[in-house]
Amino acid sequence: MPERLVVIGCDAAGGAAASQARRxxxxxxxxxxxxxxxxxxxxxxxxxxxxxxxxxxxxYDLIARDPDTFRDRFDIDVRLREEVVEIDLEAREVTVARLxxxxxxxxxxxxxxxxxxxxxxxxPSLPGIEAEGIYxxxxxxxxxxxxxxxxxxxxxxxxxxxxxxxxxxxEALFNRGMDVTVLEAATEPMATLDPDMGRLVSDAVVGMGxxxxxNEPVEGFEMGTDGRVRAVVTAEGRYxxxxxxxxxxxxxxxxxxxxxxxxxxxxxxxRTDRMQKVDGLEGVWAGGDCVETYHLVSRRPVAIALGTHxxxxxxxxxxxxxxxxxxxxxxxxxxxxKVSDVEIARTGLREKDCQAAGLQYVTALVRSxxxxxxxxxxxxxxxxxxxxxxxxxxxxxxxxxxxESAKRIDALxxxxxxxxxxxxxxxxxxxxxxxxxxxxxxxxxxxxxAAEAVEDDIKEAVVHFERRRGxx
Amino acid sequence: MPERLVVIGCDAAGGAAASQARRxxxxxxxxxxxxxxxxxxxxxxxxxxxxxxxxxxxxYDLIARDPDTFRDRFDIDVRLREEVVEIDLEAREVTVARLxxxxxxxxxxxxxxxxxxxxxxxxPSLPGIEAEGIYxxxxxxxxxxxxxxxxxxxxxxxxxxxxxxxxxxxEALFNRGMDVTVLEAATEPMATLDPDMGRLVSDAVVGMGxxxxxNEPVEGFEMGTDGRVRAVVTAEGRYxxxxxxxxxxxxxxxxxxxxxxxxxxxxxxxRTDRMQKVDGLEGVWAGGDCVETYHLVSRRPVAIALGTHxxxxxxxxxxxxxxxxxxxxxxxxxxxxKVSDVEIARTGLREKDCQAAGLQYVTALVRSxxxxxxxxxxxxxxxxxxxxxxxxxxxxxxxxxxxESAKRIDALxxxxxxxxxxxxxxxxxxxxxxxxxxxxxxxxxxxxxAAEAVEDDIKEAVVHFERRRGxx
Numbered sequence: 001m002p003e004r005l006v007v008i009g010c011d012a013a014g015g016a017a018a019s020q021a022r023r024x025x026x027x028x029x030x031x032x033x034x035x036x037x038x039x040x041x042x043x044x045x046x047x048x049x050x051x052x053x054x055x056x057x058x059x060y061d062l063i064a065r066d067p068d069t070f071r072d073r074f075d076i077d078v079r080l081r082e083e084v085v086e087i088d089l090e091a092r093e094v095t096v097a098r099l100x101x102x103x104x105x106x107x108x109x110x111x112x113x114x115x116x117x118x119x120x121x122x123x124p125s126l127p128g129i130e131a132e133g134i135y136x137x138x139x140x141x142x143x144x145x146x147x148x149x150x151x152x153x154x155x156x157x158x159x160x161x162x163x164x165x166x167x168x169x170x171e172a173l174f175n176r177g178m179d180v181t182v183l184e185a186a187t188e189p190m191a192t193l194d195p196d197m198g199r200l201v202s203d204a205v206v207g208m209g210x211x212x213x214x215n216e217p218v219e220g221f222e223m224g225t226d227g228r229v230r231a232v233v234t235a236e237g238r239y240x241x242x243x244x245x246x247x248x249x250x251x252x253x254x255x256x257x258x259x260x261x262x263x264x265x266x267x268x269x270x271r272t273d274r275m276q277k278v279d280g281l282e283g284v285w286a287g288g289d290c291v292e293t294y295h296l297v298s299r300r301p302v303a304i305a306l307g308t309h310x311x312x313x314x315x316x317x318x319x320x321x322x323x324x325x326x327x328x329x330x331x332x333x334x335x336x337x338k339v340s341d342v343e344i345a346r347t348g349l350r351e352k353d354c355q356a357a358g359l360q361y362v363t364a365l366v367r368s369x370x371x372x373x374x375x376x377x378x379x380x381x382x383x384x385x386x387x388x389x390x391x392x393x394x395x396x397x398x399x400x401x402x403x404e405s406a407k408r409i410d411a412l413x414x415x416x417x418x419x420x421x422x423x424x425x426x427x428x429x430x431x432x433x434x435x436x437x438x439x440x441x442x443x444x445x446x447x448x449x450a451a452e453a454v455e456d457d458i459k460e461a462v463v464h465f466e467r468r469r470g471x472x
Numbered sequence: 473m474p475e476r477l478v479v480i481g482c483d484a485a486g487g488a489a490a491s492q493a494r495r496x497x498x499x500x501x502x503x504x505x506x507x508x509x510x511x512x513x514x515x516x517x518x519x520x521x522x523x524x525x526x527x528x529x530x531x532y533d534l535i536a537r538d539p540d541t542f543r544d545r546f547d548i549d550v551r552l553r554e555e556v557v558e559i560d561l562e563a564r565e566v567t568v569a570r571l572x573x574x575x576x577x578x579x580x581x582x583x584x585x586x587x588x589x590x591x592x593x594x595x596p597s598l599p600g601i602e603a604e605g606i607y608x609x610x611x612x613x614x615x616x617x618x619x620x621x622x623x624x625x626x627x628x629x630x631x632x633x634x635x636x637x638x639x640x641x642x643e644a645l646f647n648r649g650m651d652v653t654v655l656e657a658a659t660e661p662m663a664t665l666d667p668d669m670g671r672l673v674s675d676a677v678v679g680m681g682x683x684x685x686x687n688e689p690v691e692g693f694e695m696g697t698d699g700r701v702r703a704v705v706t707a708e709g710r711y712x713x714x715x716x717x718x719x720x721x722x723x724x725x726x727x728x729x730x731x732x733x734x735x736x737x738x739x740x741x742x743r744t745d746r747m748q749k750v751d752g753l754e755g756v757w758a759g760g761d762c763v764e765t766y767h768l769v770s771r772r773p774v775a776i777a778l779g780t781h782x783x784x785x786x787x788x789x790x791x792x793x794x795x796x797x798x799x800x801x802x803x804x805x806x807x808x809x810k811v812s813d814v815e816i817a818r819t820g821l822r823e824k825d826c827q828a829a830g831l832q833y834v835t836a837l838v839r840s841x842x843x844x845x846x847x848x849x850x851x852x853x854x855x856x857x858x859x860x861x862x863x864x865x866x867x868x869x870x871x872x873x874x875x876e877s878a879k880r881i882d883a884l885x886x887x888x889x890x891x892x893x894x895x896x897x898x899x900x901x902x903x904x905x906x907x908x909x910x911x912x913x914x915x916x917x918x919x920x921x922a923a924e925a926v927e928d929d930i931k932e933a934v935v936h937f938e939r940r941r942g943x944x
Binding site: 012044046047050055056057061062064306307308309311312327328329331332333334335336337338343345347372374375376404406407408409410411413414415417418420424425427428429430431432433434435436437439440441443 | 484516518519522527528529533534536778779780781783784799800801803804805806807808809810815817819844846847848876878879880881882883885886887889890892896897899900901902903904905906907908909911912913915
């Protein structure tokens with residue numbers, strides 16, 4: 001009798017875990033059943049805004065591995081529209097509800113359990129939130145629903161929350177011919193950046209013709225007698241809306257696991273060890289948007305919903321389930337996105353993250369060019385670096401610029417990963433040729449300015465100390 | 473009486489040294505005289521092929537800082553067309569020849585001396601090399617000469633040496649309407665890459681309509697009775713040429729310094745300490761293409777002619793001359809270039825460099841996409857990683873791909889700088905979003921394959937060992 005691996009959620013993490021486990025253990029050794037409550041497997045949720053905006057085709061182009069591939073190539077028993085409604089850790093079994101017409105439910109025993117239940121969009125408990133026409137963006141089904149709504153030719157779209165999904169969706173609706181307004185509660189949209197960098201994004205978005213209202217938390221939604229949303233209401237005004245997109249982020253979908261007694265951390269994500277094994281539970285694994293992971297700079301748990309982490313964590317879990325050994329090392333908080341021609345990137349801590357972590361810092365923000373100034377296509381790029389006082393250790397970096405800007409964050413992410421100081425970073429051997437960079441790469445210039453800021457701060461501290469001593 | 477700093481060569485290194493020294497020490501403390509034998513100061517030699525190819529304007533657009541700026545903003549006495557023909561280290565003076573109409577020479581004493589004499593193109597001692605119409609590409613004057621030649625409407629261009637300058641110049645001549653042939657002595661052009669990656673470049677160049685002949689070292693040049701070059705001759709054939717470009721690399725222009733007794737290393741570059749002070753000589757500094765530096769991976773001296781190093785080294789020298797403290801940390805051999813739409817990047821050691829350094833290695837070469845496969849504009853990118861056997865330490869990396877490929881080398885350069893293993897690199901937090909990368913970034917996939925190659929090699933070694941033990 002082979003062991004049985006039951007996978008809950010067959011998207012990035014669950015799908016990767018299942019296929020990696022199969023690579024190491026054949027069907028004679030391991031039976032694999034993957035339960036997916038939705039209608040699709042292993043798809044790119046990050047691609048949904050581009051599908052809605054008609055930039056890419058969907059939904060099938062967004063699917064990395066379909067159920068037939070799982071079945072035929074990996075001998076994995078994928079069951080679509082089947083939802084796990086209860087986990088019994090004692091009995092080592094799950095209760096599965098059939099969501100299709102047949103209905104009903106059944107019990108399935110497991111030897112190994114992989115939890116990959118993903119995330120759910122945050123839906124604020126505001127008056128009118130139940131109105132039709134208010135969409136979160138998380139699954140291909142969500143994407144389909146928004147596309148169907150847009151196909152009916154609505155005029156006005158309101159995006160609640162100007163994070164990266166919100167901004168991408170604002171552009172998508174705009175590209176589909178709608179009047180679009182973004183309502184952001186914070187002082188600037190793109191709150192994954194510091195406000196000074198978020199401002200650069202919002203200026204660009206406003207320049208496109210999208211209205212951006214900052215400092216306007218939503219207070220409720222107006223609903224028509226037909227049950228459909230009519231408008232979004234803030235303290236400042238009333239914004240008519242045929243379609244509303246929630247861009248308030250997502251939270252780990254860990255309720256099912258938590259009810260079963262699976263440990264959940266302060267972020268709401270399932271707690272695992274480095275092998276992606278759930279803390280304290282043998283044979284139970286988790287990965288992807290439903291878990292929390294370790295932030296290498298803040299040294300705190302974080303829940304970051306991102307396909308690349310989900311794929312890696314699923315792969316780690318699958319290799320360990322298969323009897324190999326691999327760990328997930330944690331993250332530094334790298335992310336990129338774009339709105340129209342504006343590219344946005346970040347890694348590490350923002351200023352407010354530093355404050356929360358008890359790290360004092362200096363900053364440098366430099367506007368430079370993506371190419372040598374004289375080379376055609378040279379575009380503005382703004383780079384911000386945050387460095388710890390005294391030590392000069394790199395703590396975070398952000399980039400806002402035009403084409404060829406955002407991917408430069410990777411060099412900063414690797415520098416951060418290695419705990420480099422800005423002084424050392426300023427001396428590194430980054431690539432230079434006129435079509436690719438000024439002779440001083442924007443990263444080098446910004447690191448140099450940050451190193452100077454560290455030095456100036458030390459000098460100031462010395463002067464301050466000397467003055468105090470003089471007084472005593 | 474202020475001290476006097478004499479700067480030999482007012483290009484990237486000399487110019488940066490002069491202006492940094494001035495920032496720290498005013499004219500009352502330090503008189504600065506910069507002697508430049510050419511007609512221009514601080515220009516981008518890397519921009520010359522693009523100027524020749526009419527991609528950028530020149531020569532003035534290529535100049536970062538002109539003589540008036542040096543004089544008016546920095547109080548630096550720049551003397552154009554004045555060449556230092558002798559250095560007397562004992563007497564602490566240089567002999568300066570005036571190259572203009574006035575002629576003559578004079579003696580100039582120094583307290584501090586900065587040597588920034590740059591590099592000279594390699595001119596092989598072959599029959600006919602003295603013919604007119606054979607151009608090296610190093611100074612703005614060289615660029616002007618080639619442009620003047622092309623303006624006369626020549627038909628056939630031959631580029632001798634398919635390195636990055638050779639390839640850039642081949643494209644420039646081609647863009648100006650010439651028939652172009654590249655003659656390369658090695659098995660593939662772009663010998664700064666491994667042959668498997670160089671092949672990708674040569675395929676692309678041939679696809680543009682440029683003829684590339686590998687394994688064809690040049691044996692001589694045919695000269696007409698007018699003293700002009702007629703053809704380039706190899707063992708395989710005779711290639712008619714109206715214009716010949718030498719792309720055989722450059723060597724440090726250290727002869728003047730060596731004659732004076734300045735120490736020159738095995739690379740032909742001037743030997744300096746980390747502060748860019750010439751080894752064993754007080755008050756004598758050097759930087760840029762005329763020096764050798766330390767390769768952090770091979771642990772050997774190298775001479776790499778690159779504007780970004782020259783700028784950094786000049787800045788280091790200038791800050792130290794000014795009484796500050798800064799060091800140049802060495803290089804990892806990062807470089808980028810492009811030919812038409814093909815982007816080329818490298819960092820660290822090639823396979824043959826590993827062999828020369830006594831480092832055994834495995835390799836991984838992965839063809840992937842620059843963006844998510846379903847996102848418009850996704851283009852092929854080939855990434856190669858070289859990792860040390862057993863330790864898995866990253867030793868080098870190369871990238872050949874279309875737009876948005878080359879700058880990704882910077883993340884690998886920083887990884888190399890920090891001595892990361894490919895296993896660790898494969899787990900790093902690189903940025904992902906569909907317009908920027910597949911969910912597994914090409915660097916991560918390649919690092920993973922390299923890590924697997926390291927593991928496979930270890931397993932093979934174990935099997936081999938067990939077999940041998942069995943036999944004994």
